[in-house]
Amino acid sequence: MKWYKNNLTKALNIKYPIIQAPMASAASIELATSVSNAGGLGSLGLSYYKLENILPDYQKVLSKTNGSFNLNFMTHKEPRSNESKNKKFKESIKKYFEEYNINKIPNFSSTCDSFNENHLELLLQMSPKVVSFHFGLPKRSFLKKIKEQNIYIISSATTVEEAIILEKSGVDAIIAQGYEAGGHRGTFASSYKQGEIGLFSLLPQVVEATSLPVIAAGGIANGNGIAAAIMLGAKGVQIGTAFLSCPEASVNSLWKNALDNASIRGTRITRSLTGRPARGIINRLIKDMENKNNIVPDFPTVGSVIKPLANYAASKGDDSFLSLWAGQSAPMNRNISSKKLVELLVKETTNVLKMYKN
Numbered sequence: 031m032k033w034y035k036n037n038l039t040k041a042l043n044i045k046y047p048i049i050q051a052p053m054a055s056a057a058s059i060e061l062a063t064s065v066s067n068a069g070g071l072g073s074l075g076l077s078y079y080k081l082e083n084i085l086p087d088y089q090k091v092l093s094k095t096n097g098s099f100n101l102n103f104m105t106h107k108e109p110r111s112n113e114s115k116n117k118k119f120k121e122s123i124k125k126y127f128e129e130y131n132i133n134k135i136p137n138f139s140s141t142c143d144s145f146n147e148n149h150l151e152l153l154l155q156m157s158p159k160v161v162s163f164h165f166g167l168p169k170r171s172f173l174k175k176i177k178e179q180n181i182y183i184i185s186s187a188t189t190v191e192e193a194i195i196l197e198k199s200g201v202d203a204i205i206a207q208g209y210e211a212g213g214h215r216g217t218f219a220s221s222y223k224q225g226e227i228g229l230f231s232l233l234p235q236v237v238e239a240t241s242l243p244v245i246a247a248g249g250i251a252n253g254n255g256i257a258a259a260i261m262l263g264a265k266g267v268q269i270g271t272a273f274l275s276c277p278e279a280s281v282n283s284l285w286k287n288a289l290d291n292a293s294i295r296g297t298r299i300t301r302s303l304t305g306r307p308a309r310g311i312i313n314r315l316i317k318d319m320e321n322k323n324n325i326v327p328d329f330p331t332v333g334s335v336i337k338p339l340a341n342y343a344a345s346k347g348d349d350s351f352l353s354l355w356a357g358q359s360a361p362m363n364r365n366i367s368s369k370k371l372v373e374l375l376v377k378e379t380t381n382v383l384k385m386y387k388n
């Protein structure tokens with residue numbers, strides 16, 4: 031039996047169990063469709079999309095691939111307004127606005143909507159093969175409608191407790207998101223601290239505790255990593271960071287440069303850029319806010335306040351306030367096309383697993 035043939039690849043109708051992570055800010059249509067065309071599962075993160083742009087972009091996807099496809103939404107709780115926190119946060123970043131001579135610190139406003147009735151209606155209309163959610167799941171009545179339409183449902187767990195909740199809620203597969211992962215922690219029911227578990231520990235525990243296919247995510251960047259995930263019981267992998275260095279990704283030159291220097295700069299989890307813990311390459315804001323994460327207001331309102339700083343600094347070639355999301359394996363990134371990357375990952379995994387035959 032070939033390593034890439036299993037119940038997950040069968041259910042998703044894909045050749046290889048390699049899912050390109052739905053990276054809301056970075057996964058372009060070109061990246062996602064090229065992964066689907068190469069036999070993996072391409073994904074588009076729709077959380078920051080304006081509602082009216084979702085359908086036209088999905089139509090572009092359909093014009094570029096016949097392969098299975100995954101649409102991804104965030105399911106965060108609405109932010110609580112906390113005037114005292116907002117004030118403290120503004121106080122702490124005032125110095126940067128002064129330094130850049132930017133007059134006004136903007137007000138806090140939401141940068142993305144949680145999955146709602148409008149998204150549901152569109153999703154049912156588009157009816158992709160797969161939908162994945164981050165930060166838990168939408169409400170039960172929404173899930174029921176999605177299931178009735180036979181759309182395969184996936185969500186991320188950062189603890190065994192969350193994996194069990196997802197299984198009981200009726201998902202079809204669970205992503206075990208290790209602490210190495212780039213971007214936002216998917217944590218939704220456990221405390222963020224509880225979710226600080228590396229993939230090597232989390233994955234076999236989720237496999238043991240649930241009866242669904244488990245998809246490994248976090249720090250996987252080559253065939254050895256995929257083979258290790260399979261050995262630990264995963265039926266597939268979800269890879270984000272490794273795809274960021276492909277030319278098809280929507281990654282600007284500052285972010286790309288940071289990825290190229292990730293081994294020197296390192297990555298860290300921060301709340302300071304969006305209001306929720308997320309891993310990115312260390313920059314000035316992450317460093318300065320290291321011990322002030324408790325004064326950061328709720329996701330997703332922080333981005334609106336940071337934006338003028340990020341834009342101004344970026345215009346001067348400075349990434350001090352940018353979200354340089356990346357996982358701990360970023361130094362392993364290869365600057366090759368996403369098609370080549372999928373082919374190479376398959377080849378490497380096959381070679382590694384061959385060594386264990388007999």
Ligand SMILES: Cc1cc2nc3c(=O)[nH]c(=O)nc-3n(C[C@H](O)[C@H](O)[C@H](O)COP(=O)(O)O)c2cc1C
Nearest residue numbers: 051053054075164211212213248249270271355357
């Ligand atoms: C730039 C970036 C953006 C991300 N955005 C999303 C997102 O919108 N939705 C989501 O479910 N996961 C998102 N993630 C997390 C991934 O789904 C996945 O857990 C992670 O990329 C796996 O770790 P790796 O980056 O080490 O491969 C993002 C990750 C990165 C690196």
